[in-house]
Amino acid sequence: MNNTKGIIVVISGPSGSGKGTIVNELIKNEQYALSISATTRKPRIGEKEGIHYFFMSKEEFLEMINKEELVEWAEFCDNYYGTPKSYIEDKINKGKDVILEIEVQGALQVKKIYPEAILIFIIPPSLTELKNRLLKRGTETSEIIEKRLMRAVEELDFVKEYDYLLVNDSIDNVVNEINMIIKTEHFKANRRTSLIEKIKKE
């Protein structure tokens, strides 16, 4: 599989869907590379350049936007965050599957630029379960939790733009399912055109 191009895999889901934990499990597999974001935010203690983020000045970031070197970007609390194309393309050309954990708007932007990317949406088994998970964290007020639930329902309208929908009943199950999805996506006929050419040349 190493001589074929890697696949871009976007993972989204509401806050409380468990997508963060799932991504952390996935990237233990050496076949995958986690996409690294560029940001104008200052590094926090322990954060390393090129591992947690590509840190840069506002001027550098704006230049990346102008040169269309970002797949998607957003401004949040006076800082810019974005996904550099070069890192993703370098990894997929080396045959690695690149995982992006990204929200709905960004995901659709990725699909626009890379139509061959696969979009996976993760949902909790039910809204009740989602509410319970958010309550369990104990970090948010009930007002914020209500907002998050409303947002989760709104986001469901975008699920039809996604390729796969997974129900997070257990982290292990979902990780296995994503591994299977990526494996079978490599069998897609339109990803194996070089194989067809090779046989024809015979």
Add this chain to the structure above:
Amino acid sequence: MNNTKGIIVVISGPSGSGKGTIVNELIKNEQYALSISATTRKPRIGEKEGIHYFFMSKEEFLEMINKEELVEWAEFCDNYYGTPKSYIEDKINKGKDVILEIEVQGALQVKKIYPEAILIFIIPPSLTELKNRLLKRGTETSEIIEKRLMRAVEELDFVKEYDYLLVNDSIDNVVNEINMIIKTEHFKANRRTSLIEKIKKE
């Protein structure tokens, strides 16, 4: 998974690709049903109605064509062969995945009528290997073998219309790969719309 609709799975490949053996292995799994053809050919000894074929008169077959009750059909040595829609639809409505072993033209016809069907094309590891397999059978003249190889190369042009391309390096591998493909196809967001509706109603 039993409350969701089954998937139509079409399997094609050149003579010598091993697709017959693969299909026989697959249908040992109770989740799958093999599509049964209608034919005007007389039953051979041991062949049972509704198991090997739906046997019928030429008049009955022509009526099925007129009523558009066949997904695809062909005439071969003065006999008609075709795939009845009713059998397939009955099985997928019961949640079974229906396997069709069918040649390229028929496969494209299935996709036209059922765009949600998945088409899998199986190839041998190389043309040399395909030739060896055909020679090993010892049932065909070298002239026929050459014709089959030419046809196999021609068919490769249609692979881009297929969803998946699998290389038959071992029967077990391909059977596993097809099982994985069918499993992940059930995770497709557009096959899980009822799940989204259910959560929204909450």
